[in-house]
Amino acid sequence: MSDRQQWTIDSDLDGIDLDPEDFKASVPLKKVPTGDVFEASRAGDVERLRYLLESGVNVNARDQWDSVALYYACLAGHLDAARMLLESGAICSEHTFDGDRCHYASLNLKVRKLLKAFEARPPPLGPLQAALRETFLGSRANRTYFEQSDNLTHFHGTLSNDTSTSCQFPPDVVFFVQGRPIEAHRVILSARSAFYMKKFESDWRNRREVRFSSGKLSYPALYSLFHFFYSDRLEVAVDDMEDLIRICKVCKCEELQKALGKELIHQKYADYKSLRDEDNSQKRFILQGLSLPEEDRLPAALYRILQCSLAKSRREENLENGTEELVSGVRALLMSDFGDDLADICIRVDGKIFRCHQVILASRSEYFKARLSRMTEFLEGTNRLPGDTLPCLEEHDLSTEAFEKMIEYMYTDGLKDIDPNQAEEMFDAASRYLLFPLKRAVADALLPHLEMVSPAELCQWLMLSDMYSVLKIREYCLDIISCNFETFADTREFRAMLLELPPPSGDSSLRTTLPSAPGAGVNTDQGNILDDLREKWLEAEAAELDKRDESAALFDQRLEMLILVAQQENTGNDTDDP
Incomplete structure (x- = not known):
């Protein structure tokens, strides 16, 4: 009897016999700490590859031999590296130059099946x-x-x-x-x-x-x-x-x-x-x-249009008290300076006018889509510029700075920078205008700032992120607190925060090491901050699996002690008040 293992494979791969050895990479796994995306893919260094992809490397770039990174991962049979590249948007469709090269160069059946699985999925869009x-x-x-x-x-x-x-x-x-x-x-x-x-x-x-x-x-x-x-x-x-x-x-x-x-x-x-x-x-x-x-991509193109519109908005704002003749003359000058920005809507925020484009607003926000689709030849407010023929909307309870940042995201999918003091208003605006991905963009812009804040301020950010469901900041704060728990335990603001939070569930099923019964539902509700903090603390402390319940109980006892201290501190403050 032959020791070759027979495989059931797709019809287009009939006749191919594979040995278990065929699933081994032709290049041994190794680390390439300074390698580029091609070296990392060829070596199967997924950590280096993840770092490069998160840094914005073009996943479909070609090297001096006109090969893409996915080609090298397939050629060497590195399944994890290939999957990471595919999830980042690497093109693998057959009947394309790069796709066919990857299909034919794949070292083993697992890689080919992986390509097949991703072939029907279009590359992800922002x-x-x-x-x-x-x-x-x-x-x-x-x-x-x-x-x-x-x-x-x-x-x-x-x-x-x-x-x-x-x-x-x-x-x-x-x-x-x-x-x-x-x-x-x-x-x-x-x-x-x-x-x-x-x-x-x-x-x-x-x-x-x-x-x-x-x-x-x-x-x-x-x-x-x-x-x-x-x-x-x-x-x-x-x-x-x-x-x-x-x-x-x-x-x-x-x-x-x-x-x-x-x-x-x-x-x-x-x-x-x-x-x-x-x-x-x-x-x-x-x-x-x-x-x-x-500069040839969509966000950069729309950013140029936005800057042109904002420049015209600022110039026109300075002319609000001028005569109609003066406004008409300066508008002609604006056209020669900036070109036609093709704005077709004015948004008035706190007395300031923003020239915008309806298709961008309607495409990015269900709120604006609903307002614009139901109104034609409309006008809100009375302080319009003389001779202005654009329809005008007025937005309330929003600062001009926050609105300008919001439309920057709507036009570009990102924020160049943000004042931390604006964060709460931006989170609120993201919810009001049904622009939920804006929260992540604000979080990305804020993370460098959070690396330098004090423990007391980090507690405030944790509460704010939990209130507005900004998961990226919430996770960051919980990670920092869990890794430096005793430092935060010595902080009065952290102890005071514990009084405002719902107590931990105390349900051992959330942390048990015993396997669930077949068909049993899994509790995925991790909304309680202290439950999540307990789990992260257990991960940070690397508790033994058979001691997780005991360690979690000790953590709960520590929290109870801190809450008692916070209550005494709070009572002392009330007594000192005149």
Whole structure:
């Protein structure tokens, strides 16, 4: 009897026999503390790889041999490294140059099955890109083409079945190519392309429809480019790549044009059998915006538009008391200084006017989407600028500084910096405007500040983060307190905080080491701060598994003592009051 192990495998892999040895990496696992993403993937150093990916390394970048990091992880059979790269957005779809290389280079069946599992999952999009993509595909004409194109569905992924996707913020311009429409928004196209910005300032300024007469212009190629403008992810058939390169040249998308030209060479001269035999209409090229320089990505493009709008808002604010003639003259000067910002809505906050763009507000916030979709030709407030024709909304109970930071996030998916004193107002605004990812952006901007605060102040941040469900700050505070528990126990503010918190549950089932009964439900409610602190303290103290219950009981007793001390301190303060 043969000692070779037979495997049940996918039909397209029939006939392949694998030994257990085939699952071993061809390169031994080792540490590369100073290696780049390619070295870390080749060596299987997942810690170094995690550090590089969290630092913002382009997961789909190529080295001097035109290979991506995922290729090296697959070639060496490092399953964990490959999974980490795939979860970070590495492209593995078959019928793409990089995807096919990874599939054919995979050392073992486990890696190939991993690629198959991720193949149907489109690369992840950030909140900004996902929201604008939904808006683009929410337009009737764009959605119709999407649904009719079977070859696109595999790569784009599926849309929500919610009927609200068909009621996204309506387009303000429609392009007809060979009689077929593509619906779009002026500000998005202008932000991504100097060609469209110039056209909307001149020839197409007052036009809602633009019809292209050239029969050579490819509808699928232009559709793919517009989809890229909204989502920062390009998905195009190889057959349409040459047409798209010509369009990019006209639209002055130089970096995208370079990337397409280089990829077209790969596609034309690839030596892989499937690439030669496969119909080019089925072969796809997928490009993440992260592969382009930062200034050519969606957040940077919208940030430039936002800065232009804010500059105009500040200049116009200084003219509120001027005459209409003066305002008109200065507006002409503003246009020459900044160009057309294509703002179509004014938001008045605490007496200050912000020029904004409805499609951005409606795409990012359900609150603004609801207000804007139900109101036309509306006006709030009476102190408008003379001659201003933009509709105006007024927001209350919000500072101008907080609103400016909020729209910075809405346009860019991030915050460059933030005043810690603004944090609570920002958390409140995120809840009020249904912009919950803003909380994480605020937390990311605040973490460097939290590294330098005192224990007393950290307790305040813990309470604030728990109140507004800012998990990242809450976890950070609990980690610091659990690792330095005795230091905090000696802090009067920490003891006082214990009086304001619900007591720990005392339920040993939350910390038991015994296995649960088959089919028993698992208690996943970790809302109690002291329960969570107890668990983190046990992890920090590395308690033996068979002593966790005893250690947790000691922790609870320590808390009870601290609470008694806090009550005595509180009583003493009340006695001292006159």
